[in-house]
Amino acid sequence: MAKDRILIVGMGGLGVPALWALARAGARRLTLVDPDPVELSNLARQVIYRDRDIGTPKVEAAARWLVERFPDVKVEPHSVALDESNAARLVGAHDFVIDATDSPVAKFLINDTCIVARTPFVYGGVVGMTGQAMTVIPGETACIRCVFETPPAEDEIQSCREAGIVGPVAGAIGEMQATEAMRASRAQTFSLSGKILTYDASGPSRVRITAVSPRPGCGCGASKQEHRESQAPGR
Ligand SMILES: [Zn+2]
Structure with missing residues (x-):
């Protein structure tokens, strides 16, 4: 059976470009999770939303946009926040997860749930002019807790929010996340497992x-796995 069920958590600055790229690349089964309605301030950067969508849940507006243009895609919108009560069920029903959230708490929840479910996922984050992406293969490659250990403190989170995010940076990261998801559904090797990609739009050396x-x-x-491999005979 094809492993092509993709869950996108967050339908904002990262989720919208990821969705668009997935549809163009031929994704067939997508589930969208986001609790928020479309707001006026989303229209400039999150280009699939229109004036008439203001007040509509983002996932519903995005699903409508998708089926109008890509009628072959099966899309399932969930206008809820991913939380402890639904994360295991939602993640467990998919083959790959795109972390397109802007909340560190949600990112750690996605990480921990995917580790337990053994579901690979791609982390994405944008602060100001800098974006990052990393794919995690549970039990095999470094996870978010391997890199960051614990969620940042509330004042750090606040300063990230104030830095805002820059549309083209989020667009680039969202597209990279979509590429990793398509690699999962085609059983291809990930480009970003065990690696963090940093895209800096402010300096000369960008990626x-x-x-x-x-x-x-x-x-x-994952560390034990690496240890076992290095101890294996013939390696
Ligand atoms: Zn880890």
Whole structure:
């Protein structure tokens, strides 16, 4: 059976370009999760939303946009926040998850739920002119807790919110996340597993890819896996 059920959590600055790129690339089964309605301030950057969508849940406006243009796509909108009560069920029903949220708490919840469900996912984050993406293969490559250990403090989160996000940076990161999702559905090797891609739109060297190792002691178990492989005979 095709492993092509993709869950996108967040239908904002990252989720919208990811959705568009997935539809163009031929994705067939998409589930969208976001609790928020379309607001006037979304229209400039999140280009699939229109004036008439203001007040409508983002997932419903996005699903309508999608089926009008890509009638072959099966889309399931959920106008809810991903939380402890629904995360395991939603993640468990999919083959790949795109973290397009802007909340560190949600990012750690996606990480932890995907680790338990053994579902690969791609993290994405944008602050100001800088964006990052990393794919996590649970138990095999570094997870978000391997890299960051704990969610940032509330004042750090606040300063990130104030820095805002820049549309083209979010667009680039969202498209990269979509590419990783399509690799999952085609059983191709991920480009960003065990690596963090950083896209800096302010400086001259724009894209940097940094290898990240699993952190010993992280509950995701990827470090033990790496250890086992290095101990295996013939390696
Ligand atoms: Zn980890």
